Amino acid sequence: MDALSLKPYVDARARHPDARRLEAMLDRIIPRPGLHARFVNTLARLEYVGVRKMLKSRRAERLDLDGLQHLLDEAVHALRLKKAAVALGAASAAGVTTFADAETLAGDAGEAYFQALDRRAESALAALDGAERAEANYLLTSAAIEVRAQAFYPIYEQRLRAHGAPFSVSAITKDEDRHLEEMSQRLHVVLGPERRGLQAVLAEEEVLYGRFLTAAEIAIGAASARADSTAPATAPATT
Numbered sequence: 189m190d191a192l193s194l195k196p197y198v199d200a201r202a203r204h205p206d207a208r209r210l211e212a213m214l215d216r217i218i219p220r221p222g223l224h225a226r227f228v229n230t231l232a233r234l235e236y237v238g239v240r241k242m243l244k245s246r247r248a249e250r251l252d253l254d255g256l257q258h259l260l261d262e263a264v265h266a267l268r269l270k271k272a273a274v275a276l277g278a279a280s281a282a283g284v285t286t287f288a289d290a291e292t293l294a295g296d297a298g299e300a301y302f303q304a305l306d307r308r309a310e311s312a313l314a315a316l317d318g319a320e321r322a323e324a325n326y327l328l329t330s331a332a333i334e335v336r337a338q339a340f341y342p343i344y345e346q347r348l349r350a351h352g353a354p355f356s357v358s359a360i361t362k363d364e365d366r367h368l369e370e371m372s373q374r375l376h377v378v379l380g381p382e383r384r385g386l387q388a389v390l391a392e393e394e395v396l397y398g399r400f401l402t403a404a405e406i407a408i409g410a411a412s413a414r415a416d417s418t419a420p421a422t423a424p425a426t427t
């Protein structure tokens with residue numbers, strides 16, 4: 189089966205200015221366990237929303253072994269990240285019990301990113317009918333998410349190592365690599381040679397992701413301002 193290569197899109201995202209923006213943001217988050225706990229909780233929430241979308245959109249008659257494995261992998265990602273968030277939270281007294289906005293870092297903005305992407309894929313595929321559209325939407329939205337995951341997680345892993353953080357996301361990166369390969373194979377079949385909607389959805393994803401980064405930067409700024417206003421006047425400065 190021919191595959192539609194998604195790797196060039198991953199490479200383009202790694203060169204995009206938002207990659208440097210993410211690094212700078214992570215360098216502000218990782219040294220502060222409370223903030224980091226909320227950020228990891230946001231990632232866990234996004235993995236969970238991905239599982240929920242798959243459960244809703246994939247019909248039994250289309251679901252194969254790879255499909256079940258994908259569901260399970262994303263649920264495991266959510267669980268691993270949640271456990272890391274809880275461990276960081278315990279060390280810093282940050283509440284990360286649920287995925288409520290206050291217990292995440294821009295968690296609502298993260299979920300809005302996902303929902304808007306889903307809607308964009310839906311409109312790109314409006315010409316298809318019922319079951320076919322649901323399946324194509326799953327593939328198109330997943331492809332955009334997997335491309336982002338493959339640009340995001342390697343940078344995150346690199347910054348975790350640079351800061352000597354107590355956990356790793358390299359196992360997640362390996363799974364996402366496999367998912368990206370699966371999407372590449374199946375998109376070629378479902379979207380056809382004209383790659384219906386792919387460019388538009390990937391372009392929209394880039395805009396939506398930029399918006400999410402902005403929301404996260406604002407949340408970091410607000411958390412920093414709160415920390416400054418509650419810190420004792422004699423406390424040593426922290427970064």
Ligand SMILES: [Fe+2]
Pocket residue numbers: 235261262265337360364
């Ligand atoms: Fe994932």
Ligand SMILES: [Fe+2]
Pocket residue numbers: 262334337363364367
């Ligand atoms: Fe994935």
